[in-house]
Amino acid sequence: MNFSSALVTFPDKEWAKSIAEEIIKKKLAACADLFSIESIYRWKGNINNENEVGAVFKIRSEDFEEFSECVRSLHPxxxxxxxxxxISNGTDDYLDWIRESTIRD
Amino acid sequence: MNFSSALVTFPDKEWAKSIAEEIIKKKLAACADLFSIESIYRWKGNINNENEVGAVFKIRSEDFEEFSECVRSLHPxxxxxxxxxxISNGTDDYLDWIRESTIRD
Amino acid sequence: MNFSSALVTFPDKEWAKSIAEEIIKKKLAACADLFSIESIYRWKGNINNENEVGAVFKIRSEDFEEFSECVRSLHPxxxxxxxxxxISNGTDDYLDWIRESTIRD
Incomplete structure (x- = not known):
């Protein structure tokens, strides 16, 4: 089984926490690490600058589509x-923890 | 088309922001996420410890060489x-946004 | 030679710094970038929420096993x-610096 880290960015900590908790409850990810970022990006011809929150989720690679659809359905x-x-390498017990935390009926 | 995240570290926020804005203006990256780091590293036999700023850029994989040359030309x-x-997976609209934001004449 | 970024999470900055310094002294990594995270994760059926510290190490890909065994022997x-x-791409001089910083007798 292959595993991945999925990066999603959010407007702030509240959005990031509420969506991350929902995703983990649904067992589409084992965990999420949240961190503050300053984002500089091109949008409709302008260069913008926003404070955001990044989140790195640990997921099964095969779940990316279902994971991204769920994030999108909740994201503003x-x-x-x-x-x-x-993820190219990982300790067996940690990868097994991701697998177990993402078993869905 | 393949896409990548490029990681560059800078002495501080000012350096990171000015170089990131220049790179995005030149359409060598679509965006940059900046975040504070404490860096521990080996340099000329000693182990040093510095506060720095990391930046993760979203780029076309084929642009890495031009991207890194431009960063180097500006970096202290x-x-x-x-x-x-x-990037092993991404939502179509987001990857398309990276592609569109990095079209150069 | 292939290179990787290894991600390890720690309870706090003290744990992260002491283990990172030990790993770099032993030349199992060239550097470590530490940053604050809020971790949301599933553990024994519950969803928990902790402040932690993430660290991204630059290593030789072939050293992952020895690197992870050393981290585990020190980790709480x-x-x-x-x-x-x-690491899919990198500037020659930087990758060479990782190689040189991880030469062990």
């Missing part, structure tokens, strides 16, 4: 940042 | 950290 | 987060 942005990076 | 360090990680 | 958690992501 028109085009939220939802990308993932393959 | 002798050997700046410029590495990238392949 | 029962199942610490120890995962890695392949």
């Amino acid at each position: 942005y028109e085009v939220p940042c939802i990308v993932s990076y393959e | 360090y002798e050997v700046p950290c410029i590495v990238s990680y392949e | 958690y029962e199942v610490p987060c120890i995962v890695s992501y392949e």
Whole structure:
């Protein structure tokens, strides 16, 4: 089984926490690490600058589609940042914890 | 088209913001997420400890060389950290936004 | 030679700094970038919420096993987060610095 880290950015800590808790409750991710960021980005021709909150989720790679659909259904942005990076290596017990935390009926 | 996240570290927020804005203006990246870090590193035989600012840029994978040359030309360090990680998955609209934000004539 | 970024999470800055310094002294990593996170995670059926410290280490990919065994031997958690992501691209001088900083007799 392959695992990934999925990065999503949010307007603030409240949005990040409420969506992260919902995703983890639904067992679409085992955990989320939240951290403050200052985002500089191009949007409709302008360069903008916002304080945001990033969240790195640990997921099964096969769940990315279901994970991203659930995030999108809850997220306030028109085009939220939802990308993932393959975990190339991990300790057996930790990866097994991700697997167990994402078993859905 | 493949996309990547490129990580660069800077001495402080001012350096990070000015270089990030320049890179995004030149459409070598769609965005940059800046965050505070404490860096512990080996340099010329000693272990040093500095407060720095990390920045994760979203780029086209094919642009890494041009991106890193531009960062280097602006960066104050002798050997700046410029590495990238392949984005294995992403929502179509978000990846398309990266593509559109990095179209150069 | 392949290189990776290894992510480990710690209870606080003191744990992160002491283990990171030990790992770098042993040349199992070239550097560590520490940053504050709020972690939301599922553990034994409950969803918990803790302030932690994340650390991203730069390592040789071939050293992951020795790196993770050393981290585990020093880490206070029962199942610490120890995962890695392949560096797909990097500037020659920076990657060479990682190589040189992780030469062990």
